[in-house]
Amino acid sequence: MSLEAEIENCGKIHDILAEHWNWAYYDTAHSDTSWLLAEYVNRLKSDIEDRVPTIINELTDILEDYKDESFSILDVGCGVGGFLKRTLTVMPEKFPLVAFKASGIDISDEMIVYARKNLHGLDVELFCESITDRALKFKNEPFDIAILMVTLSFYNDENAKEILCSIHDRLNEDGLIVVMDFAWSYKWSGFKLFSKPLQRLTDMFFSHLLGESFRFNNRNEEQLLALLNEAGFEVVKSYLSEKKSGMKGMQVIRARVK
Numbered sequence: 001m002s003l004e005a006e007i008e009n010c011g012k013i014h015d016i017l018a019e020h021w022n023w024a025y026y027d028t029a030h031s032d033t034s035w036l037l038a039e040y041v042n043r044l045k046s047d048i049e050d051r052v053p054t055i056i057n058e059l060t061d062i063l064e065d066y067k068d069e070s071f072s073i074l075d076v077g078c079g080v081g082g083f084l085k086r087t088l089t090v091m092p093e094k095f096p097l098v099a100f101k102a103s104g105i106d107i108s109d110e111m112i113v114y115a116r117k118n119l120h121g122l123d124v125e126l127f128c129e130s131i132t133d134r135a136l137k138f139k140n141e142p143f144d145i146a147i148l149m150v151t152l153s154f155y156n157d158e159n160a161k162e163i164l165c166s167i168h169d170r171l172n173e174d175g176l177i178v179v180m181d182f183a184w185s186y187k188w189s190g191f192k193l194f195s196k197p198l199q200r201l202t203d204m205f206f207s208h209l210l211g212e213s214f215r216f217n218n219r220n221e222e223q224l225l226a227l228l229n230e231a232g233f234e235v236v237k238s239y240l241s242e243k244k245s246g247m248k249g250m251q252v253i254r255a256r257v258k
């Protein structure tokens with residue numbers, strides 16, 4: 001499928017999900033859901049409560065040794081702005097000598113409407129575009145770090161690589177990327193009995209939302225690392241966010257520009 005077609009599908013899915021993402025971060029009301037969407041929505045809140053602190057910990061670790069006066073962050077697929085809001089609340093308190101500059105981008109109009117509301121009053125540049133739009137220039141570019149949370153799985157390998165290359169080209173020469181993405185297949189793939197039904201369930205959920213057939217790209221750690229490598233990144237660390245079970249959680253990868 002072409003990049004444009006995948007962007008369009010992904011945008012439609014997230015337009016539908018935006019009110020639920022906003023509920024997950026900010027407890028706002030959302031409309032009634034089908035049973036399938038209700039299952040997803042119920043999981044979303046606890047997932048987010050695990051995911052955001054993991055990335056904040058990564059940022060904290062990176063900034064411990066940081067010497068510059070300013071630090072620029074790009075959130076790719078920023079959704080309702082939940083991560084940027086928490087970052088801009090927590091990080092300046094932890095690192096008062098660093099001036100934080102933030103930008104966010106998302107292809108979903110509905111997500112960006114929420115992000116603008118949620119980030120109102122904060123100095124954040126927001127775009128409703130695809131990161132792959134090469135004509136787009138951010139005022140904070142080149143960035144010290146890009147965050148890419150739970151976005152690559154909506155794209156096939158070729159298009160996911162294009163997304164990573166577009167990010168790579170917007171980073172400083174020693175810039176970093178932190179990717180967080182689905183990882184269950186990495187352990188579950190050993191259990192063919194479970195991995196196939198789980199893949200089907202995920203595909204069924206997104207196809208149901210989209211109203212047409214959709215394939216969700218579950219990758220294992222090795223595949224994610226290969227994509228980053230091909231896009232010009234050198235992996236610094238890679239781990240599962242849920243250490244105890246190894247069956248749940250997300251793969252978290254920190255990589256730097258090669």
Ligand SMILES: C[S@@+](CC[C@H](N)C(=O)[O-])C[C@H]1O[C@@H](n2cnc3c(N)ncnc32)[C@H](O)[C@@H]1O
Pocket residue numbers: 007010011014076077078079080082083105106107108111129130131132148149150151154163
């Ligand atoms: C699963 S949501 C995650 C939202 C947010 N990162 C979070 O974790 O709260 C993925 C987001 O990526 C956005 N997205 C997908 N492809 C994109 C692209 N090519 N450029 C910018 N944003 C994109 C979607 O619209 C969606 O809001």
